[in-house]
Amino acid sequence: MSDTHGGQRTLYLHVGMGRCGTSAIQRFGETHRGTLLHRGVLYPSAVEMGFTADEARGGNGRGFAATDDPDAAIARIAEHLDDSDADRFLISAEQLLGPKDGRLARLAEGLEARGIRTIAVFYVREQREWLVSRWAQGLKSQGWATTLDDYIAGRLQRARETAILTYGVRCAQIANVFGRENLIVRRFQRDALEGADARIDVFGLAGLDVRDLVGDSRENASASLEESVMVRLVNALPESAAFDSRAFLRYLDSQPADERNGGMQAPLFRLASPETMRAAAEYFGPLNEDFRREFLPEVPAPVFTSAIPDDYEQVTEDEATTSRAITMVGNYMARRTARVLRGLDPAEPGVLDEKTAALAPTRFDERLTLPLYEYYEQLQEQIMHATHWMGVPMRKNPLDSWVYQEILHAVRPDVIVEIGSYVGGSTLFFANLMDLLGHGEVISVEVRRDRYEAEHPRISEVTGESLDPEVIxxxxxxxxxxxAIVIHDSDHRRDVVLGELRAYADLVPVGSYYIVEDGSVDQFPLGSPLHPRKFAEGPLLAVEDFLREDDRFEVDRGMERYLVTWNPSGYLRRVR
Incomplete structure (x- = not known):
């Protein structure tokens, strides 16, 4: 393979699903960075991007994610590009800490501004191979005694039937950002890879022959042996064990052969509209049923559903909602499966037999086995209307409240502007924290005071609509x-939140925060306990709008480290 882009600087973005050689490519790029650069291809050093040497050599994306934030990663990649005279670059999506939160789009904008073309190389493999490969990894661990059959049954019972949707959406995201003509889909099979090696294959796409660097090492010999064993195991598995990515690959097979885009011309995976999502679910439904009959014969049908409830129809055609929309569908299918397996929902027709009922948790440990989504629902029901501060109702997640005190201690504000106080529990909470600091005032902005109970010398009130020019x-x-620190907890409709961000953001100095609460409603289906049927678009979307137009603020992900937060992407720190 060779580079054919007529002298234009080109960046090759490597993306791989699990067990597709990502770690090996990262270790190889880090080890041979100097030689690769001498040959004309820049592979940015993960060490220079802030990761430890062990993390860089290990190629572990999760380790990367624990050490840095994506904006800093993108900035450092930009520095590498600006400082290099190379005409070809290769980076891994894991060096961006994944393709979430518009990172790919921001990367694309920066590359386009520099006149750099992007070729995205996406590696996929059959689900049967993926399962066997993961099991083989376990064999290297001490005390591993799980049989292949048990391992596969366990993995598939954990709702992996939605994985194909993830692969399809990932391809769609990449194609939508960089253009379908710039997407290469590669099958991760030794006989399909250049040189039977992912490292040779991906650098070969960039026009660089690295066979001499890969060599015929002991590691390669071991990998070849493992591969031959894996092939025999894979061939012995039933077809239904490959239900997800086989469907994806089968779809690619049905398209006209095209090495450059892997047949991704058709729009099947642009899953934005409810109609398209329904069609996709129907497309994958028969595969789910085959899987159920093969691996879960004791569970009455239907375990998996291709019917999507009305709650999921609140999706626009805006491409930015694609990932969120399909995540909702996947979560719904996974939750339905998990609840049936645990005996929490009646299966139709008939009832669960004794063997399946044994999967249901005991009363003692039921909460420990809940999917995170259901745990959120329980927290909402048990906390939202039952949390108080010094006897005054306070509609806050206690984990977020703990984060607030950390922010107040770090920023030492003169004033907190609370937009929306309702009963006043959080207003009193902030005033008491100011007491501990020995300094500061809380300004409560609230449209009505008929339920407001907070009283404290540090609290002052401004009554009226938050967007009223006189109130502002x-x-x-x-x-x-x-x-100042500004905390927004008033009307959560997208347009209102965006208007208040624009109106009050100037009050926040560099180093301080504008906190937008309850963006979590946008992560859950309309009508669920976590998203009442009042509006279809809320704070999370408003924050995305605001950050596109105001570069003074960045999301501080460190404030979401307790995982359960009502304020995803809501801790906005002013950095300039």
């Missing part, structure tokens, strides 16, 4: 010359 002017007057 009064808050600005009280905050003039003072170090």
């Amino acid at each position: 002017a009064e808050v600005r007057r009280r905050c003039a010359g003072r170090r």
